[in-house]
Amino acid sequence: MPPLAADVLLAAVCAVGVLTQPGTAGTGVPRTPDVVHTLLAAGVAGALALNRRRPLTTLTAVLIAVGVLQAGHRVPPLVDAEGMVHVGVAHSTAGLAVFLAALRTSRRAAPAIPAAVIPAAALGEFLTARYHHLASAATAALVLVTAWALGRLVHGRRTRREDIVERLAALARAEAATARAAVADERARIARELHDIVAHNVSLMVVQAIAADRVQDHDPVRAHELHRTIEETGRTAVAELRRLLHLLRTDDEPATTPPQPGTARIPELLESVRAAGLTVGYAVRGTPRALPAGTELAIYRVAQEALTNTLKHAGRTTVDLTLHWQTHQVTVKVCDQGSVGAAASPSPTARGGHGLLGMRERVGILGGTLHASPRPEGGYCVHASIPLPAPSPI
Helix, strand or coil: CHHHHHHHHHHHHHHHHHHHCEEEEECCCEEECCCCHHHHHHHHHHHCCCCCCCCHHHHHHHHHHCCCCCCCCCCCCCCCCCCCCCHHHHHHHHHHHHHHHHHHCCCCCCCCHHHHHHHHHHHHHHHHHHCHHHHHHHHHHHHHHHHHHHHHHHHHHHHHHHHHHHHHHHHHHHHHHHHHHHHHHHHHHHHHHHHHHHHHHHHHHHHHHHHHHHHCCCCCCHHHHHHHHEEEEEEHHHHHHHHCCCCCCCCCCCCCCCCCCCCHHHHHHHHHHHHHCCEEEEEEEEECCCCCHHHHHHHHHHHHHHHHHHHHHHHEEEEEEEEEEEEEEEEEEEECCCCCCCCCCCCCCCCHHHHHHHHHHHHHHCCCCEEEEEECCCCCEEEEEEEEECCCCC
16 A cells, blocks of 8 residues: 555544544534534544654644644543543544654654643643543653653664665675676786687788798698688687677787687696695596687686685595586586595585686676585585587688
8 A cells, every 4th residue: 555545544544443443522412423523534634644754743733633623622632530541542642643753753853742732732631631630641641752752762773774775786786887897807807818819810821821931832732721720710809809809808908828728727726726735636538629719718717717626625635636528618617525534514605706706707798507505424515527629610
């Protein structure tokens, strides 16, 4: 239900209640609501319907209306002739107005209600009560102070809940921004690497074209071989360039390093991590084949990052690296046996971070998938599947 509709419904219920619980004129016979009674009840309804915009104004209007009704004996007294307390609809409506004002006023304005408004209402009750003036004033003050305290309690809980929601939202935004920054940094790094690969292939094509031109006349067979090599190099460069166009390049710094490593340099990588303390098993299944430099680099980087994460999180443990060459894809699987000693294997969150984001982004660019999760028997596994391009026709 919309807030305004809820306020109007609540105001209507209170107004009907005020009208249907009339007071007596001292004879014990209930009074029939007159024009003044009806107008005051309508004023109470109108004020309550607008309490969200001006809660203090609503409170003042309701208390004045209830005071006038009390003074004219149009509503039952708060304390009757026998000293019995009866909190009727009119005084309940006054308490409701105090509750709503305490709920919806600011922290600075809220103390004005118990400091000024409630004492004024209690004084009015003292002056207009038919019986037991002091008891009536004390009862009215107790009812209104209780309503104010409940309103501030709900206000405080709502404020704390909103603060918690805002903090969680801010934390989620910060984490998302960190993740986006990590992905952007990794994309920029991959883009630089692919840029270097494409530049290397294009430079190689230029050199081969010059060589083919020089041998064209006296060695046509050699020139034909060079042209075929240029074609293959061009196909590779175009494939890498397509991948490069999917990335955001953040700078134009020139390439200062030779072409990046590939599967041929995995044994060197294994020697380096073995020297750092890992016990590494390496297996190659299937028949390796020549791949574009970007795919070679992705395989190498996945193996490198997974082994580095193992060394960082599990220490000097045992890890197995498997390359499985299939017809349409190559899979890279790195599984360790977990932390050595009493330390427990790190949680998936501990093994996450920017390195895993980088691996997943790198594999995703090639159309592959990457999964990382703890093993049931202990340890951790990284499994990447990278599709292989179809062999270029000769």
